[in-house]
Amino acid sequence: xxxxxxxxxxxxxxxxxxxxxxxxxxxxxxxxxxxxxxxxxxxxxxxxxxxxxxxxxxxxxxxxxxxxxxxxxxxxxxxxxxxxxxxxxxxxxxxxxxxxxxxxxxxxxxxxxxxxxxxxxxxxxxxxxxxxxxxxxxxxxxxxxxxxxxxxxxxxxxxxxxxxxxxxxxxxxxxxxxxxxxxxxxxxxxxxxxxxxxxxxxxxxxxxxxxxxxxxxxxxxxxxxxxxxxxxxxxxxxxxxxxxxxxxxxxxxxxxxxxxxxxxxxxxxxx
Ligand SMILES: [Zn+2]
Numbered sequence: 001x002x003x004x005x006x007x008x009x010x011x012x013x014x015x016x017x018x019x020x021x022x023x024x025x026x027x028x029x030x031x032x033x034x035x036x037x038x039x040x041x042x043x044x045x046x047x048x049x050x051x052x053x054x055x056x057x058x059x060x061x062x063x064x065x066x067x068x069x070x071x072x073x074x075x076x077x078x079x080x081x082x083x084x085x086x087x088x089x090x091x092x093x094x095x096x097x098x099x100x101x102x103x104x105x106x107x108x109x110x111x112x113x114x115x116x117x118x119x120x121x122x123x124x125x126x127x128x129x130x131x132x133x134x135x136x137x138x139x140x141x142x143x144x145x146x147x148x149x150x151x152x153x154x155x156x157x158x159x160x161x162x163x164x165x166x167x168x169x170x171x172x173x174x175x176x177x178x179x180x181x182x183x184x185x186x187x188x189x190x191x192x193x194x195x196x197x198x199x200x201x202x203x204x205x206x207x208x209x210x211x212x213x214x215x216x217x218x219x220x221x222x223x224x225x226x227x228x229x230x231x232x233x234x235x236x237x238x239x240x241x242x243x244x245x246x247x248x249x250x251x252x253x254x255x256x257x258x259x260x261x262x263x264x265x266x267x268x269x270x271x
Contacts, residue, residue: 008025008057038073056121168212
């Protein structure tokens with residue numbers, strides 16, 4: 001194996017000793033990789049402006065020659081997009097941190113997933129552009145990420161009686177976080193189960209009630225071309241319901257709490 005170069009989004013960086021950094025990138029060609037940036041703190045010329053979170057860089061790397069277990073070395077970076085409107089806005093930073101934590105937690109090291117690279121790149125670019133609300137971009141990112149990762153929630157029909165959501169005689173349906181499915185009120189009433197304790201984000205620990213309109217909009221943004229995303233119109237209620245649904249479902253599926261999500265909820269409560 002020789003050297004390689006690729007486009008890469010900076011997900012995480014950790015100081016290593018006095019001079020080096022260990023950096024996690026999501027790359028276009030090689031998926032998520034961790035690399036060692038030797039003397040990164042001094043080498044302003046080699047790594048100029050390219051060490052900020054969420055920035056997109058063209059990176060050049062070299063595989064270790066002798067010790068095959070050693071880390072890939074980062075040789076050079078060229079900044080392609082620094083997304084200043086993300087980094088200088090604390091709420092945008094909170095959202096971008098959440099998305100990069102999802103990517104970091106879910107993706108396997110070294111497995112190319114160019115569609116997820118494109119999705120994250122596009123979402124960051126849209127936030128930086130500023131013409132669509134970041135809350136809506138976050139819904140778009142989350143639901144499409146789940147589809148690309150193969151764990152799309154079923155939102156089109158009651159998963160028990162298979163009635164399409166349009167035909168369900170109720171304004172709202174129950175979304176089950178663990179199963180990732182919607183259930184009509186009749187089937188929900190027939191389910192054997194304990195009373196759910198109150199959950200953290202307006203739903204319960206197991207699920208939440210979601211209006212039909214929100215379910216339809218989430219289905220639509222899951223499949224619409226990204227170029228048409230500026231036509232998305234979400235009401236404040238739909239945004240809130242979508243956030244509750246997705247920000248509960250994703251940690252449930254990935255099986256861990258997200259520090260970035262706690263920070264995001266704190267930011268949101270202070271707005
Ligand atoms: Zn049903």
